[in-house]
Amino acid sequence: MNKDRARPTAAFIDLAAQRKHLGDSLEKAVIAVLRHGQYIFGPEVSELEKRLAAFCGAKHCISCANGTDALLLVLMAEGIGPGDAVFVPDFTFVATAEVVVLAGATPVFVDVHPDSFNMDRASLEAAIGEAKRLGLKPRAIIPVDLYGQPADYPAIESIAKAHNLLMLADAAQSFGASLNGKKVGTLADYTATSFYPSKPLGGYGDGGAVFTDNDDKAKLLLSLRCHGKAPDKPESEFVGLNSRLDTIQAAILLEKLRLFPAEIAARQKVADRYAEGLGGVVQVPSVGEGATSVWAQYTIIVDRRDDFAKACREAGVPTAIHYLNPIHALPSYTEYPKAPGLHRTGWLARRVISLPMHAYLAPEAQDMIIGTVQSVVRSLKAGVAAE
Ligand SMILES: Cc1ncc(COP(=O)(O)O)c(C=O)c1O
Secondary structure (H helix, E strand, O other): OOOOOOOOOOOOOOHHHHHHHHOOHHHHHHHHHHHHOOOEOOHHHHHHHHHHHHHHOOOEEEEEOOHHHHHHHHHHHOOOOOOEEEEEEOOOOOHHHHHHHHOOOEEEEEOEOOOOOOEOHHHHHHHHHHHHHOOOEEEEEOOEOHHHOOOOHHHHHHHHHHHOOEEEEEOOOOOOOEEOOEEOOOOOOEEEEEOOOOOOOOOOOOOEEEEEOOHHHHHHHHHHOEOOOOOOOOOOOOOOOEOOOEHHHHHHHHHHHHHHHHHHHHHHHHHHHHHHHHEOOEEOOOOOOOEEOOOOOEEEEOOOHHHHHHHHHHOOOOOEOOOOOOHHHOHHHOOOOEOOOOOHHHHHHOOEEEEOOOOOOOHHHHHHHHHHHHHHHHHHHHHHHHO
8 A cells, every 4th residue: 555645534423524515604603693693582483484384294393402302202192102002113312212202201111123123013012012001191202214225114104093193203314204205304204313413414503303294293383382372472371491492493405405405415425335335244234115214324234233332443444333322221111011021122233333425425435434444354354263
């Protein structure tokens, strides 16, 4: 190798590159807000809601302060509370289960499918049986679109229909993806997403949104996100939250939304290059038939994960773990029920590791990552063989 040539470097997520790409349009958008001064519910908020709804084909978009609140607001709008069971995957970010507890209901943990790492249909059926056995009232399912790939909504929907359950999609990681030609935002009764900065469509702070086609519930959600006070009413009618999306965040997201389709395509290219370079070396993620992913994470499965992560770090490749534990094993969640036979989430939590993934990952940097992973796996295997 030419020693004079600098070794490419890789950021796990490169928000600075994205910012550079957007040029001064972002600054202009923020300055426009500073000039008009409507920091709360300024015109950018309703404009963003309109554009997001049009982007995914949902009838209503209700923005709010973050993705966690987006989930909680739906549970509040549906009056889900004590005695109710809400089915959540055991392998997800903690917010999915947290909101159920905050609503006063009981989360029931469901195992995930070995290919997609998303909610498993047979385990969901077992979890519903378990909830009934415990005297809980099954009310809702929260499928999570882990790492950016939609859950198996057709299968989950048939179970939801059979048991009269509501479907609330946790699409914090998957806004922009699709399943069988339908965009995320239209695959469930409600969809909640997050604009946390590292999400595929991220702001420069917290933000979230709910999507639904239900006119009455959309109205209620508009009220609940602002202390239970509808925009056209003088007084609070319900117990709600203070969960508004800041106008400045809306202005930033409007700019980022313009780039979003091109960024999704760029992420797909990065995922394809990883699959080509790492398939057969490690277990790479698979996307189900009819689905597209927005690759919130590119997560592989490895043996000896700690050694793998250390060797990658030493070679200049950052990695991250999503997630270290299944939710049922977290200290605050051990008391809640789970589907009989649940076992895959613990296995996954010991082996998953995410590689750098963003729309601005240059091919040279990605080839460096791929080469590093290949050689780390080779040397770990050789080490095992020599032991
Ligand atoms: C699956 C999932 N659900 C919910 C959330 C919560 O979103 P937020 O951080 O915007 O509250 C996240 C964000 O990390 C997530 O990944």
